[in-house]
Amino acid sequence: MEQVHKKLVSSEKAVQIGRLVYAYPSEGERFYLRVLLNHVRDPTSFISIRTVRGVVSPTFRECCEKLGLVETDSSLDNALSEAVTFQMPRVLRRMFATIMVYCEYTNIRTLWDKHYESMAEDYRHVHGNSLIVEQFVLRDIADILSSMGKDIRNYGLPSMQLSGETNRDYCRDLTEERKIVVSDEDIKLAESLNAEQMEGFNEILDHVMTNRGKVFFVDGPGGPGKTYLYKTLLARVRSTDRIAIATATSGIAASIMPGGRTAHSRFKIPIKLEDNSVCNFTKQSGTAELLREASLIIWDEVAMT
Structure with missing residues (x-):
């Protein structure tokens, strides 16, 4: 404690001139001395300022704790x-x-x-x-x-x-997908599917649940309920603790689906395509691991007129 006291002489002098120098909690005993100087009335020495109900504390911090001035x-x-x-x-x-x-x-x-x-x-x-x-x-x-x-x-x-x-980047994409919240409202969407939507829903979901890979093409003009079907599939698959990826060619279309992102963003597709263009991720990357873990991938292709 003597060495600590010597280092704190400047703080004691600061009190004598009426100005208390600021100290951060990370400064240890200097900080706790400052706390005591702000609360103990008329201290006469380092020992007196560390004395609580007749007992001298070995450190300024312990004294502060006894007085309830800092967290224990x-x-x-x-x-x-x-x-x-x-x-x-x-x-x-x-x-x-x-x-x-x-x-x-x-x-x-x-x-x-x-x-x-x-x-x-x-x-x-x-x-x-x-x-x-x-x-x-x-x-x-x-x-x-x-x-x-x-x-x-x-x-x-x-x-x-x-x-x-x-490497934290390895699982960043997986972490983001796992954090997507499936609402009760989205879970109940399956109850209001029409006959055609239900047929597609059941067939796609059957392949997902039985791990049988297949590509499905959902065709139709704007407004027949394709996005409604996508949202229903995403909710059902995610509710079983599986990975479901939602992508679209436009930002607006992607934003409609929970957890949706543009295909260019999700799959690292170059904006300007050349004959030799490739997706910009490796098989050791987090994006590759996400694709390996995915049970369902939805790509909403928005027709351009």
């Missing part, structure tokens, strides 16, 4: 536990990183072990490999820490790999 490890743990009930995993990861940087939690690894499953829930739905899921979570937290000027390697968390299949 227990309250931060409880805050994360409470957030699990109403926050998305990505929000929990940001909250965890913030605690790492600004709250000086005593044992970050224990906090990680307790709340890891909640922070990894979205990635776990996409990828069954637990090691890869862990790497995705670590990479997200590392990115957040980096934006705060911190290095994840200094906090005692599991080791983070830097290459290979754990």
